[in-house]
Amino acid sequence: MKLVFENPARLRAELHDQEMGENTAKHHDKWAYLGSDLRIYTHPAKEGAEKLAAAFYVMHADYETTTGSVCSTSENLLRAIGKDHHAVAPIKPDLSLSDSEGKILAALSIWEKEWAEAAQ
Numbered sequence: 001m002k003l004v005f006e007n008p009a010r011l012r013a014e015l016h017d018q019e020m021g022e023n024t025a026k027h028h029d030k031w032a033y034l035g036s037d038l039r040i041y042t043h044p045a046k047e048g049a050e051k052l053a054a055a056f057y058v059m060h061a062d063y064e065t066t067t068g069s070v071c072s073t074s075e076n077l078l079r080a081i082g083k084d085h086h087a088v089a090p091i092k093p094d095l096s097l098s099d100s101e102g103k104i105l106a107a108l109s110i111w112e113k114e115w116a117e118a119a120q
Contacts, residue, residue: 002053003034003100007042036073056100061085061093075105079115082108 010028017025029042033053043049058071059078072078075097082095092110099105106115 002050002055004046004049004053005032006030007032009042038071038073057105058098058100060096060098062095063091063093079106083115087113 007029010025010030013025013028017023029044031044031046031049032040032042033049034056035041035052036054038054038056041052043052054073056071056073057075057078058069059082060069061067061082070078070081078097082097086092086095086108094110095108096104097106097115104118106117108115
């Protein structure tokens with residue numbers, strides 16, 4: 001799923017307009033989306049935002065004492081980075097790769113050397 005949501009700036013303007021009887025929300029696009037460069041942009045129509053939104057992937061690293069996540073529009077890039085990091089890290093993390101809907105695609109445990117694909 002591509003990340004598309006209502007523009008928070010417009011929502012704030014709508015609240016302001018209700019309190020003040022103004023119409024400042026008209027100056028803000030209604031929809032926001034995550035672009036392929038992982039920046040947030042706005043668009044007036046939901047269909048336009050959905051068309052421009054990028055699918056993205058998240059690699060989650062679980063170390064013994066901390067966790068972290070990295071996202072990218074490239075699944076293959078995250079797989080390569082994860083595998084390379086896993087090979088040289090003094091403390092090996094459990095890694096998982098998921099899509100933008102949170103569905104796990106693959107995992108790389110501390111004991112493995114290759115990504116294991118998730119069951120479909």
